[in-house]
């Protein structure tokens with residue numbers, strides 16, 4: 520356990536571009552514009568945010584490695600959808616209705632699921648879908664929208680994905696990359712199903728199929744992908760996700 524004292528920084532934080540992007544950074548689960556590649560200088564800015572000797576960033580736009588990435592993500596999503604325990608456990612993060620969302624201020628909700636406006640309006644009027652159905656829609660979206668519309672996909676990889684400091688560096692790096700992308704009008708979305716399946720295979724002592732599929736993408740088996748994502752110019756603005764107020768998560772001393 521630790522006690523951390525915060526002090527006010529000199530100068531204006533609001534003038535710093537990444538600070539200013541914090542309230543605007545949101546996961547965007549809509550389709551992106553595949554025909555509009557991310558310019559090299561924007562990719563370089565995202566790469567610069569990921570410069571850390573403990574990790575390696577892998578990016579793919581077109582070609583055979585990209586096809587293998589998409590295939591690994593779709594296959595992992597199929598495996599999750601076929602795994603009753605996994606979908607029940609992830610369904611627990613789905614906030615059903617305004618009351619639950621207001622109470623939890625976290626997790627997944629219809630508004631941020633990337634549904635077309637007409638479907639969102641219909642979905643809000645109907646009772647919540649059971650886990651099997653909502654996950655079936657997620658598989659369809661992954662296969663037909665999330666991957667095919669994304670001009671760029673990638674992984675953050677580390678030497679040991681179960682080492683806590685390396686996991687923290689990954690999380691910090693992802694947030695910084697996503698903030699940089701936000702300042703450039705680029706949307707991002709974690710697609711971490713292949714990494715979740717690596718954990719699941721390991722947990723059940725099964726053949727490490729998802730690990731092998733990702734190693735075939737990177738061709739560098741010593742670097743362990745731990746966070747997979749897609750990026751691109753969005754077709755719609757990402758809605759705001761639920762967040763907790765600072766006062767709810769930080770105690771004043």
Ligand SMILES: Cc1cc2nc3c(=O)[nH]c(=O)nc-3n(C[C@H](O)[C@H](O)[C@H](O)COP(=O)(O)O)c2cc1C
Nearest residue numbers: 544545546547548626627708709710711712759760
């Ligand atoms: C480690 C990690 C893995 C995640 N994996 C996924 C994922 O596979 N699919 C997804 O839609 N969102 C994923 N997310 C995004 C979170 O669901 C999202 O950040 C959260 O709902 C808060 O929304 P915001 O990014 O708009 O603030 C992941 C986030 C983290 C930190």
